[in-house]
Amino acid sequence: MLNAAGEVSASDLRDQVRDFLQSHDPAxxxxxxxxxxxxxxxxxxxxxxxxxxxxxxPRTMQPVVDQAFAAAGAPSNRPERNTIGLGMAAPTILAFxxxxxxxxxxxxxxxxxxxxxxxxxEPGAGSDLAGLAxxxxxxxxxxxxxxxxVWTSSAHIAQRAILVAxxxxxxxxxxxxxYFAVDMSAPGVEVRPLRQATGEAEFNEVFLTDVRIPDAxxxxxxxxxxxVSNATLMNERVSIxxxxxxxxxxxxGNATRTWRExxxxxxxxxxxxxxxxxxxxxxxxxxxxxxxxxxxxxQPGPEGSASKLVFAxxxxxxxxxxxxxxxxDGLRYADWSMRRPDGxxxxxxxxxxxxxxxxxxxxxxxxxxxxxxxxxxxxxxxxLELRVDRDVPWKDxxx
Ligand SMILES: Cc1cc2nc3c(=O)[nH]c(=O)nc-3n(C[C@H](O)[C@H](O)[C@H](O)COP(=O)(O)OP(=O)(O)OC[C@H]3O[C@@H](n4cnc5c(N)ncnc54)[C@H](O)[C@@H]3O)c2cc1C
Numbered sequence: 001m002l003n004a005a006g007e008v009s010a011s012d013l014r015d016q017v018r019d020f021l022q023s024h025d026p027a028x029x030x031x032x033x034x035x036x037x038x039x040x041x042x043x044x045x046x047x048x049x050x051x052x053x054x055x056x057x058p059r060t061m062q063p064v065v066d067q068a069f070a071a072a073g074a075p076s077n078r079p080e081r082n083t084i085g086l087g088m089a090a091p092t093i094l095a096f097x098x099x100x101x102x103x104x105x106x107x108x109x110x111x112x113x114x115x116x117x118x119x120x121x122e123p124g125a126g127s128d129l130a131g132l133a134x135x136x137x138x139x140x141x142x143x144x145x146x147x148x149x150v151w152t153s154s155a156h157i158a159q160r161a162i163l164v165a166x167x168x169x170x171x172x173x174x175x176x177x178x179y180f181a182v183d184m185s186a187p188g189v190e191v192r193p194l195r196q197a198t199g200e201a202e203f204n205e206v207f208l209t210d211v212r213i214p215d216a217x218x219x220x221x222x223x224x225x226x227x228v229s230n231a232t233l234m235n236e237r238v239s240i241x242x243x244x245x246x247x248x249x250x251x252x253g254n255a256t257r258t259w260r261e262x263x264x265x266x267x268x269x270x271x272x273x274x275x276x277x278x279x280x281x282x283x284x285x286x287x288x289x290x291x292x293x294x295x296x297x298x299q300p301g302p303e304g305s306a307s308k309l310v311f312a313x314x315x316x317x318x319x320x321x322x323x324x325x326x327x328x329d330g331l332r333y334a335d336w337s338m339r340r341p342d343g344x345x346x347x348x349x350x351x352x353x354x355x356x357x358x359x360x361x362x363x364x365x366x367x368x369x370x371x372x373x374x375x376x377x378x379x380x381x382x383x384l385e386l387r388v389d390r391d392v393p394w395k396d397x398x399x
Pocket of ligand 1: 065078117118119120121122124125126127130150151152153154203360363364365366367368369370371
């Protein structure tokens with residue numbers, strides 16, 4: 001049913017899911033066929049345009065559809081395996097890709113047939129991303145890429161990657177960059193695991209040696225790589241920090257469950273800490289809802305940095321609380337064998353894993369120091385940081 005303003009209502013969306021399930025029985029279809037059909041019906045990401053898996057609806061309607069499919073026991077696209085694809089590559093392709101690129105990449109991305117990874121950071125360029133050294137040199141209808149990337153999450157399961165590379169070293173560093181999509185099975189792409197404090201190798205080093213990328217896989221204009229990368233980074237912060245966990249979901253849910261189930265572990269000091277963490281998590285959750293409502297209007301701005309900053313601090317505080325609450329058991333670590341997981345999941349893991357994994361939260365997707373700079377300069381309008389910037393001669397730096 002349409003509401004009074006002629007818009008699609010939640011009950012209309014539930015009806016659409018019911019009708020879809022009547023003609024597409026998940027028990028009779030392969031997972032991929034079911035998900036492709038769901039995409040074609042505009043029931044994938046409802047805020048995307050018609051023809052690209054959505055219906056141009058507010059982003060806040062998405063949970064209605066997801067819950068209706070989950071209640072029917074339908075297979076999901078396993079978003080936890082493709083967080084970079086769904087949260088970062090897709091909105092960037094939508095904003096800067098050509099019609100042909102959107103048509104070619106978005107459906108297999110959403111269904112999970114193509115997992116995407118992010119080839120941004122390098123050994124000499126993390127916070128100062130624009131200082132990256134990976135080169136892409138034009139050769140007819142192709143680009144030849146050479147360089148080394150690092151900390152590349154999920155590169156070992158990815159079919160595609162978003163890449164930023166230097167295409168004109170004669171220009172100031174922010175202007176000489178271009179943005180590409182890379183086929184991870186192309187000759188010259190080598191992925192090597194990097195083991196983390198958790199014992200696992202969730203991320204990798206990626207070596208690119210004479211990798212050929214068709215010009216048709218360039219996203220945005222030549223030289224526009226910095227603007228395109230910024231769209232990715234803004235979406236990354238919202239994707240990490242603006243998650244849609246339910247009340248008492250996420251890491252605070254683990255802490256409160258242990259608290260309720262093990263009264264013998266409680267102390268007055270821990271009680272006060274848990275109350276504070278619970279309240280702060282709830283405030284952050286509500287702020288995240290408001291952020292997603294604002295996002296319905298377009299690309300995220302620097303405000304997403306605050307969500308990511310608070311997420312990192314709270315996740316570290318809550319997981320530290322969990323380890324302390326567990327007493328001596330908190331020192332146990334279930335499995336330190338070297339594995340290459342599909343993604344980082346805090347569910348079904350012990351407190352020790354969550355404690356160690358959360359340490360990366362204040363580094364990945366922009367360090368907390370860099371996010372504070374962004375908030376200071378671009379949200380609060382405070383004076384610019386004094387940067388030792390390669391493009392600015394020392395004598396011209398502001399004092
Ligand atoms: C779990 C995890 C997953 C990751 N996944 C990916 C991925 O998939 N793809 C990818 O491309 N990258 C990934 N990264 C890399 C991440 O984006 C970088 O580690 C991050 O941007 C910081 O860069 P850096 O490590 O080079 O540190 P640096 O930039 O060298 O920073 C070192 C320290 O100096 C501080 N610092 C630097 N500049 C300033 C400044 N101007 N003001 C104040 N302090 C400053 C930083 O905050 C930090 O504490 C991942 C990282 C982690 C931890």
